[in-house]
Amino acid sequence: MNATASRTPTFVFDVVIVGSGLAGLSAALLLPATTRIAIITKSAVREGSSGWAQGGIAAVWDKSDSFAAHIDDTLVAGAGLCDLAATQLVVEQAPQAIAWLQKLGVPFSREDGELHLTREGGHSARRIVHATDATGAAVQHTLIEQLQNSANITLFENHTLVDLITTTKLGLEPDAPTRCLGLYALDNTTDEVVTFQAPHTLLACGGAGKVYLYTTNPDTATGDGIAAAWRAGCRVQNMEFIQFHPTCLYHPHAKSFLISEAVRGEGGRLLLPDGTRFMPAHDPRAELAPRDVVARAIDFEMKKGGFDCVYLDISHQPLSFIQEHFPNIYARCLELGIDMSKQPIPVVPAAHYTCGGVLADLQGRTDVAGLYAIGETACSGLHGANRLASNSLLECMVFARAATQVIANNLTTTGSATVQTVPVWDDSRVTDADESVVISHNWDELRRFMWDYVGIVRTNKRLERAGHRIALLQAEIDEFYAHFHVSRDLLELRNLVQVADLIVKSAQARHESRGLHFSRDYPALLDAAVPTTLTPL
Missing domain, CATH: 3.50.50.60 (FAD/NAD(P)-binding domain)
Known part of the structure; x- marks a missing residue:
C-alpha cells in the first residue's frame, strides 16, 4: 500500500x-x-x-x-x-x-x-x-x-x-x-x-x-x-x-443490448437460421428452461452448424402486444432495421451475471x-x-x-x-506511464482468452492455458502498478485479471459439471453439492 x-x-x-x-x-x-x-x-x-x-x-x-x-x-x-x-x-x-x-x-x-x-x-x-x-x-x-x-x-x-x-x-x-x-x-x-x-x-x-x-x-x-x-x-x-445470458442482440452496431428473458416467457421461440426450432430437443421445458440450459443449447447449435448466431422469434404475437410488453426492445431493434413483429431477432449468448x-x-x-x-x-x-x-x-x-x-x-x-x-495516499515515488498501450493490449488479450478458454463449455487444457496467461499478465500489471500513477484503466485491468484468476482457480477445483459450470473432462454430476471457497494466503 x-x-x-x-x-x-x-x-x-x-x-x-x-x-x-x-x-x-x-x-x-x-x-x-x-x-x-x-x-x-x-x-x-x-x-x-x-x-x-x-x-x-x-x-x-x-x-x-x-x-x-x-x-x-x-x-x-x-x-x-x-x-x-x-x-x-x-x-x-x-x-x-x-x-x-x-x-x-x-x-x-x-x-x-x-x-x-x-x-x-x-x-x-x-x-x-x-x-x-x-x-x-x-x-x-x-x-x-x-x-x-x-x-x-x-x-x-x-x-x-x-x-x-x-x-x-x-x-x-x-x-x-x-x-x-x-x-x-x-x-x-x-x-x-x-x-x-x-x-x-x-x-x-x-x-x-x-x-x-x-x-x-x-x-x-x-x-x-x-x-x-x-x-x-x-x-x-x-x-x-458465470451466467451467460442466452439472448444478447447480435448486431455490429448494438453493444451489449440484452433481449429480455420475458420475450421467451411470453412465447418467443429459438430458431436455427433455416427456421428450425431446436430447444425441445435439448430440454422438455424448451425455451422456458433455466438460462444455463438454454445458453449451452445455443452454444452447441452454433458450433455444430458453424453459425454466427441463432434467432429469437416472437412475430406470431400481435404488434400491439409486442409494443405494450417490450416497447424498448422493439424500438431498439427497429432502429437497427429489425422489426421483431415481422421477423426473428438475431441473438447470441453473452456473459451476464457473476x-x-x-x-x-x-x-x-x-x-x-x-x-x-x-x-x-x-x-x-x-x-x-x-x-x-x-x-x-x-x-x-x-x-x-x-x-x-x-x-x-x-x-x-x-x-x-x-x-x-x-494515512493518505502517497504517489511521490511513481511517475506517469509512458506506454499506456500496454494496458489496452492486455485488456483485449484477457477478454479474448477468457471467452475462448473459460466460457460456456470448459476443458482442463483450456483452463490451464488461461491460468498460464493470467500469471504473465499479473506480473506485468503488478510492475506497472508499482511504478506508475494509477488510472481508471489500470485499476480496472488489475481487478479484472484478479477476478479472472479467481474464476479459473475455482473452475479447476470443480471436478464435475454443475449449473453454469460445464466441463468436457468432468461431464457427470457428483452426488454431493459443495461450494467452491477460495481463501487468500
Missing part, C-alpha cells in the same frame, strides 16, 4: 458505499437519516448494471403462487448449491421489497388495476413484477430522485475504488482480527487519489462481466469490489459460476470487520450454481435491508465516525 505518515484523511463518513446500483442506493436510503453517507461510483450515478435490467423482480404476489414454489424454483435453478436460509430470507421478503418500491413511486406495469405479472425461464408461475421491459431503469430513476432529496447522502461520481484500507495492511492491531477503516478512491476528473475514512464500508459495485469479450454488462462491471475484498483478506465463493463473489453472511458481513458486500459483488448463497431469472434485483434490496439494520445498530450514538485516523 502506498502511504505516508498518518495525517487527517480527506473525507470522514459513518458509512461509505461503493456502487450506485439498486443495492447501493437501497442501502443508502434505508439507513437512518442521521447517518453521514458517501456513495462512490466510478461513472455517472445512472450507469450501473441495475439500470440495464429489463425483465423485472421476482416476487410471490398472486394468490395462486406460494413462497414454497418460488423457493423450489430457485433451488432447482441453483443445481443443489443454493443456501436454503438465504433463499428463504430473500423469497419471503420479496413482497415487502416490492411494497417499498411502490411506496417510493416506481411505476410498475399494471393490468386491470393490479400489478401485471410476467413469467420467465425456470419459474413455475407468473411472478415477475416489472415496468414494461425497462424495470431496472424505472427503479433506478425513482431511487435517484429520492437520493437527491436526502441531505445526509453525498454522491461522489467519477470516483474509482483503488483499494480498501485495513488494519492489517497498515500494520495496526496485529493481534486483532482484520478491520476495514475505509478506502482509497481515484477521482477520475483530477487523477488524484482521495481517502475515505469510515467505520462501515459497504461494497455494492456489481459483478465482473467485462472479463469476457461478449457481455450484456456495462463498461463499469470490472469486478472492483470482488478483487479489492480479496486483497483485503476476504474469502470468495463459487466464482466458476453468481459467485465475496463470501457474505445473511447480514452482508464479510470476513473483515466493518466490511459488507451485497448484490452481485457478494456470494450470499442465494444463486448457487445458477441464478434464477429476476432474483438479482430482489437480492439487492433484501440484503441492503439486512446489512443496513446491522450497520444502524452499530453506529455511534453521536453519529460521527470513531475509527483511527488513516
